[in-house]
Amino acid sequence: MQQEDTTEKAKLPMATTTKPPIPEKSKTIQPSKTQALMAFIILLTINILNYTDRSVLSAIQTHIKAEFGLSDTQLGLLNSSFLLIYGLATLPLGVWADKGIRKNIITICVGIWSVATALGGVTRNFIQLFITRAFLGIGEAGYAPASLSLIGDYFPKEKRGRMLSIWSTGNLFGTAIGLALGGPIADKLGWRWAFYIVGIPGLLAAFFIWRVIEPQRGAFDTEEGKEHEVSIAHGSLGKDFFSVVRKLIKIPTYWVLVGAFICSFFIVGAALAWFPTYLIRTFQLSATKAGILSAGALAGGSLVGTLLGGWLADALQQRFPQGRMTTATLAFLLGAPLCWLALSLHQLAAFIAVFIVPILCLSMCLGPIQAIIQDITTPDIRSTAIGLALLLGHLLGDASSPLIIGRISDASHSLGFALLVTAPTSLFLAGLVCLIGIKTVAGDIKAMQEQLHTKRE
Numbered sequence: 001m002q003q004e005d006t007t008e009k010a011k012l013p014m015a016t017t018t019k020p021p022i023p024e025k026s027k028t029i030q031p032s033k034t035q036a037l038m039a040f041i042i043l044l045t046i047n048i049l050n051y052t053d054r055s056v057l058s059a060i061q062t063h064i065k066a067e068f069g070l071s072d073t074q075l076g077l078l079n080s081s082f083l084l085i086y087g088l089a090t091l092p093l094g095v096w097a098d099k100g101i102r103k104n105i106i107t108i109c110v111g112i113w114s115v116a117t118a119l120g121g122v123t124r125n126f127i128q129l130f131i132t133r134a135f136l137g138i139g140e141a142g143y144a145p146a147s148l149s150l151i152g153d154y155f156p157k158e159k160r161g162r163m164l165s166i167w168s169t170g171n172l173f174g175t176a177i178g179l180a181l182g183g184p185i186a187d188k189l190g191w192r193w194a195f196y197i198v199g200i201p202g203l204l205a206a207f208f209i210w211r212v213i214e215p216q217r218g219a220f221d222t223e224e225g226k227e228h229e230v231s232i233a234h235g236s237l238g239k240d241f242f243s244v245v246r247k248l249i250k251i252p253t254y255w256v257l258v259g260a261f262i263c264s265f266f267i268v269g270a271a272l273a274w275f276p277t278y279l280i281r282t283f284q285l286s287a288t289k290a291g292i293l294s295a296g297a298l299a300g301g302s303l304v305g306t307l308l309g310g311w312l313a314d315a316l317q318q319r320f321p322q323g324r325m326t327t328a329t330l331a332f333l334l335g336a337p338l339c340w341l342a343l344s345l346h347q348l349a350a351f352i353a354v355f356i357v358p359i360l361c362l363s364m365c366l367g368p369i370q371a372i373i374q375d376i377t378t379p380d381i382r383s384t385a386i387g388l389a390l391l392l393g394h395l396l397g398d399a400s401s402p403l404i405i406g407r408i409s410d411a412s413h414s415l416g417f418a419l420l421v422t423a424p425t426s427l428f429l430a431g432l433v434c435l436i437g438i439k440t441v442a443g444d445i446k447a448m449q450e451q452l453h454t455k456r457e
Contacts, residue, residue, distance in 0.1 A: 031213040036154040039212040040163065043147050044170050046110055046209060049202045050140055051174025052181075053117045054082070056198050057133065058273050059182025059291040060191040062280055067191075068126050072415065076406025079273040081130050083399035085137030088391070093142035095241050095384050102146040102383075107210040109146075113139025114202030121195035144390060149383040152374050153215040158314070160374055165310025165367030172302035172363065176295035179276060183291025217379055244381045245388070253325075253376050253444040254385065256437035257369050260328065261393030263430035264369075267339075267362055267423055269398025270405055271298065278415055283348045297352055301359030305331075309364030313371065321442035324368040324375070325434055332431030335361030340424035343416060358427065365430070372437075376444040378451050 031039065057064075061075050070078075096105060116136040123129040148164070155163045178198060185194040248254050275298065279290040309327060316323025335358035342355035370386075377385045401422070408418035 030216050031154065035213050036215070039209075040151065040154060040167070042205065042208050042212060043106075043150065044167055046106065046143060046202075046205050047147070047167060047170025048174040048177065049110070049198075049205055050113070050143065051171050052178040052198050053113060053136065053174075053202070054140070055175040055178030055272055056117075056182040056194050057082075057120075059179045059276050059287065059294070060186040060194050062277060062287055063186045063191040064129070068129075070126060072406040072409040073403065074126060074406070075277075076273065076402040076404070076409075078126075078130060078133055079269070079402035080399050082133040082137040082140075083269060083394050083402070085134045086141045086394055086399070088395070089138045089141035093145060093387065095244075095387060096142070101214055102150050103209055103212050103214050105146045106143045106150075107206045109139045109142035110202050110206040110209065111139070114199050114206070115139075116199075117202070118196055118199030120199075121192035145383045145387040148370060148374075148386050149217075150215065152379075152382060153217055157375075158318075160371050162310050162314055162367075164370050165306050165313075168310075168363075168366045168370070169303060169306050171366070172299050172306065175272060175302075176299035179291045179298070180295035181291075183276065183287040183289075187286065187288045241384060244384045247381055248377075248385055248388070251376055251444050251447075252440045253372065253437050254389070256325075256433055256440065257373055258389050258392050259433035260332070260365070260369055260430050260437075261389050262397040263426045263433065264332075264362060264365060265393040265397025266401040266426040269401040270419060270423055271359075272398070273402035274405055274415060274419065278419065279348075281415055282346065283351075293352070297356055298359060301356040302363040305360035305363030306367060308360070310367040312364070313368035321445050322438050324372050325437045325441045328365040328368050329431055329434035329438060331361040331364040332427050332434060336424045336428035336431065339427055340420065343420045343423065362427065372441065376441065376448050378448055 057078065061078070064070065064078075065075055093105065093109070113136050116132055116139055120129060120132040120136075123132055147167070151163055151167060152160060181198065182191075182194045185191075185197060276287070276290040276294045279285050279293060280287065285293065309331065313324040313327040316327060338354060338361070339358035342351055342358065345351045345354060373385055373389060374382060405415070405418045405422060408421070409415040412418060
């Protein structure tokens, strides 16, 4: 009997191990701090490559204009085509990021845009180049909502503003690389080689992000190990886009941020598309010199502004809930008159010295307004909220600005005039919109926390 009891006891653990550990195995493994940091570095690299592929066109478009015989309107359309498709694709891919495995979404998108960039080098006319740039937008659209959502789940709330600001530096580093490399490559090897060279590295980045650990959704927005509840809610709410929109309608600060996105993206699109061309025409520079100078001015001002904006916004946020919004508001309002002053100058050194300041002011706003979206939305709708904001920001902002400025330039025969009447105005409008947000953001942050508390109960 004793031997039989021993045998039975020996069987029990074996029987137990055959039962599937349903609750534990169904959970997403939360990465360690080191793994989260490595994943963030890869996401930052991808963001750099993203803007490198974007900006290389503006560095070489004077060569393309000469070879294909294009007008400024057509050059603007080349830039707008990518951004238009980018904006349209951001929405469905943002919804997908709320439901799917985000690292896989990023992997697919990075692979698509890298191939599309390289194919730009084999085009033989305006239509072919237009198609490759438009197709490029499909690939780039999916990585942003998924990346921002991943960063929100890799790091706690008190670090989000800082990490998002660092991630946003990829915008300026990528822009600087694309501008600095594009001009010299086009002058020495031809503009087609610029597309070949910047397109290939993205394929390696796609492989590396595919190998990272997918974090638990809302891991740092919950307490007492209840991450699975947010994950379940996330899956159910993310399936219906219109139900998410109905939730967002009740968040006034969200629509303030959408307005800020539109105005600020207009300036970003204008600067990226036309800054090297403006230097070439106004100050009679070569493509190489204009590209290097553009890279230095944009990168220098934007790097300082992005890091300063993230640090200042997080510091003020710890003191009062309007801290991040106040940072963005003051930066926009300060940048508007300085932008007008810079574009009124016609001496190169003076222009660069003054223009760096509005670049700094604009860059101070990017990290904080992205962090505010995460502060006012629950994890289950966060990616879709970001996707919708990017959709409207791109369609009405940087997707339209290159074409609008190109049309004004052709009509007035002056690219400088086109920039002068649009850029300062957009910065000023962004500041006015954010003034409204200062009054609403505290209540919306509180409402989001109350919703999370209700779900936990």
